[in-house]
Amino acid sequence: MQFKHPEFLYALFTLLIPILVHLFQLRRFQKVNFTNVQFLKAVTIQTRKSSQIKKWLTLLARLLVMAAVIFAFAQPFLALEEIVGKTSKTVLYLDNSFSMQAKGSKGPLLKRAIQEILSDLPEEETISLFTNTETFIDVSKQDIQNDLLQIEYSSNQLSYPAAYLKAKQILGTSQETIRRIIMVSDFQQKENAFTLQKDTETKTHLVQLQPVTSQNLAIDSLYLERNINNDLILNVLISNIDTSTENTSIALYNNDKLIAKTAVSIPKNGTAETEFRLDENIKINGRVTLEDPAITFDNSRYFTINTPEKIKVVAINEADDNFIKNIFTSDEFAVLSSSVERLNYNDLNNANLVIINEVKQIPVSLINALKPFVDKGGTICFIPAIHGDLVSYQSFISGYSTQGLLAETIQEKKITSINFSHPLYRGVFDKKITNFQYPKVHSYYQANASNIILSFEDNSPFLYKTNNIYVFTSAINQENSNFKNSPLIVPTLYNIGKRSLQLTDISYTIGQINSYDVPISLGQDGILSLVSDQESIIPLQQSFSTKVSITTNEVPTRAGIYRIQDKNNSVQQHVSYNYNSAESDLQYYHLSTTKDYQVSQSVTELFDQIKEETSVNELWKWFVIFALLFLLIEILLLKYLK
Numbered sequence: 001m002q003f004k005h006p007e008f009l010y011a012l013f014t015l016l017i018p019i020l021v022h023l024f025q026l027r028r029f030q031k032v033n034f035t036n037v038q039f040l041k042a043v044t045i046q047t048r049k050s051s052q053i054k055k056w057l058t059l060l061a062r063l064l065v066m067a068a069v070i071f072a073f074a075q076p077f078l079a080l081e082e083i084v085g086k087t088s089k090t091v092l093y094l095d096n097s098f099s100m101q102a103k104g105s106k107g108p109l110l111k112r113a114i115q116e117i118l119s120d121l122p123e124e125e126t127i128s129l130f131t132n133t134e135t136f137i138d139v140s141k142q143d144i145q146n147d148l149l150q151i152e153y154s155s156n157q158l159s160y161p162a163a164y165l166k167a168k169q170i171l172g173t174s175q176e177t178i179r180r181i182i183m184v185s186d187f188q189q190k191e192n193a194f195t196l197q198k199d200t201e202t203k204t205h206l207v208q209l210q211p212v213t214s215q216n217l218a219i220d221s222l223y224l225e226r227n228i229n230n231d232l233i234l235n236v237l238i239s240n241i242d243t244s245t246e247n248t249s250i251a252l253y254n255n256d257k258l259i260a261k262t263a264v265s266i267p268k269n270g271t272a273e274t275e276f277r278l279d280e281n282i283k284i285n286g287r288v289t290l291e292d293p294a295i296t297f298d299n300s301r302y303f304t305i306n307t308p309e310k311i312k313v314v315a316i317n318e319a320d321d322n323f324i325k326n327i328f329t330s331d332e333f334a335v336l337s338s339s340v341e342r343l344n345y346n347d348l349n350n351a352n353l354v355i356i357n358e359v360k361q362i363p364v365s366l367i368n369a370l371k372p373f374v375d376k377g378g379t380i381c382f383i384p385a386i387h388g389d390l391v392s393y394q395s396f397i398s399g400y401s402t403q404g405l406l407a408e409t410i411q412e413k414k415i416t417s418i419n420f421s422h423p424l425y426r427g428v429f430d431k432k433i434t435n436f437q438y439p440k441v442h443s444y445y446q447a448n449a450s451n452i453i454l455s456f457e458d459n460s461p462f463l464y465k466t467n468n469i470y471v472f473t474s475a476i477n478q479e480n481s482n483f484k485n486s487p488l489i490v491p492t493l494y495n496i497g498k499r500s501l502q503l504t505d506i507s508y509t510i511g512q513i514n515s516y517d518v519p520i521s522l523g524q525d526g527i528l529s530l531v532s533d534q535e536s537i538i539p540l541q542q543s544f545s546t547k548v549s550i551t552t553n554e555v556p557t558r559a560g561i562y563r564i565q566d567k568n569n570s571v572q573q574h575v576s577y578n579y580n581s582a583e584s585d586l587q588y589y590h591l592s593t594t595k596d597y598q599v600s601q602s603v604t605e606l607f608d609q610i611k612e613e614t615s616v617n618e619l620w621k622w623f624v625i626f627a628l629l630f631l632l633i634e635i636l637l638l639k640y641l642k
Contacts (some may be wrong), residue, residue: 061634068627095185102211116603218584319358377544
């Protein structure tokens with residue numbers, strides 16, 4: 001038992017006063033002589049005993065009355081020692097990711113959690129609350145009631161350690177505060193094991209909301225390919241969690257027009273693939289949908305096929321250029337091939353890629369013309385010649401980088417190493433290849449390079465990239481190398497060409513870093529916007545003379561098909577964004593209470609527990625009642641005890 005005003009307890013010393021008065025009370029009985037002395041002596045003794053008992057009982061009653069009154073003024077209470085004299089600060093993380101759409105026993109998990117927070121949070125209590133998208137600092141229930149009721153599901157979810165660290169930052173480090181973190185989520189299982197930073201000074205509570213079922217159908221991905229008949233095929237990959245389905249309907253739309261429909265059966269915890277044949281050279285703003293009432297965000301995926309834009313390639317040759325024309329075909333590239341003497345420098349202004357194909361000496365005029373071309377976002381692929389003019393090579397590369405060519409070496413070497421993680425080979429290889437037939441060269445130029453793509457057996461570079469220049473360190477003509485006969489030449493040069501103008505893919509994932517180019521010249525004050533029926537944003541962009549490079553990450557926030565518009569609202573292209581399908585896998589961590597955190601099954605259960613732990617039972621009313629009771633006992637003693 002503890003006291004709000006313990007100083008009043010000093011008044012207990014006043015209880016000594018009635019005790020002393022009672023002990024030193026020297027009142028004597030008066031003797032009266034009667035004839036029957038024996039009888040009167042017995043009466044005197046009996047009267048003395050009765051009087052003493054009454055006085056002691058009365059004294060005890062008065063002492064209890066005074067003690068009860070003193071205790072009442074001291075205001076005693078019962079509470080845990082750790083909460084006495086401290087204020088409480090609570091930060092609540094509310095997970096509003098898409099997996100919280102799952103149905104619990106009392107409705108969708110997120111909606112039910114919001115209802116319990118609003119019903120169980122005390123009116124006068126102030127907390128801080130944040131979701132994956134919003135943050136509210138030191139607010140009451142009334143302050144955030146409307147905001148909570150309007151919270152929408154988010155595709156961007158904070159990792160659990162990141163959410164915990166953010167909560168700790170909001171809490172602060174005050175030692176005079178009871179710090180409490182509450183995390184409300186379904187705690188969907190991720191790639192890594194569930195861990196939180198250890199902190200003995202902070203009380204951590206996890207509220208794991210559990211759905212009644214983990215059944216879910218989802219469209220995982222879309223991709224284009226060509227079949228054996230060279231038809232353009234859209235492949236749709238569908239996953240199924242915790243159930244098996246028969247004849248699930250899959251529909252394909254172009255804008256709002258239904259263009260195809262099929263049905264597919266999916267095994268339990270398995271996947272199925274279906275395909276749609278698409279017409280060639282038709283612009284499509286597509287949407288693939290299925291019906292599933294459990295989780296709805298993954299029932300549709302969007303894709304876009306824009307009118308093909310050819311990548312402009314200028315090849316400057318002093319060697320055979322047939323391999324360039326064979327790789328850069330006319331359906332995707334527009335190739336202009338010329339010798340150094342006949343080169344029209346104006347063609348460089350509209351080019352995306354310039355290939356310098358074994359030119360023995362690079363003229364100063366060409367070096368000067370290529371400098372603004374690279375500065376405006378152009379890409380160069382440089383292939384040196386045998387016994388080339390090293391001075392002109394060094395002068396050319398030094399304008400962009402210090403990683404230039406050094407002395408020429410006559411020595412046979414094999415090309416043995418591939419940098420599989422380089423963006424140039426992304427999606428090219430299913431696995432790392434170690435047993436292919438190595439191409440070789442008979443002479444090469446030494447180079448001091450870091451970003452190596454292909455290398456020789458001694459790890460010296462055969463192909464490297466510096467800034468926007470891809471540099472081969474050896475001639476690749478038939479006399480010097482058999483690299484043209486290697487299966488590496490096609491993906492290497494093709495992807496160099498494709499990356500010189502990154503045309504939009506059929507779709508992108510929200511929350512990931514996405515980059516693509518729009519072939520348009522905007523001018524000095526031009527700007528592009530992404531516009532849909534739900535939102536309009538201005539993405540991060542960089543304007544060049546022949547293109548605009550766009551990069552998106554956290555935006556846009558909604559899946560759909562977006563129009564790429566200039567400042568005059570003229571539509572240049574369309575681009576599609578989809579939500580990350582990782583939220584579709586309804587697998588959860590199995591959490592239990594540990595020394596680092598406590599696990600509850602509902603917000604109501606946790607709030608009731610916290611209320612019980614932090615409750616203060618005030619006892620002063622009981623002592624007032626005891627004082628009145630003892631006073632009544634004293635009155636009865638004085639009145640009825642003879």
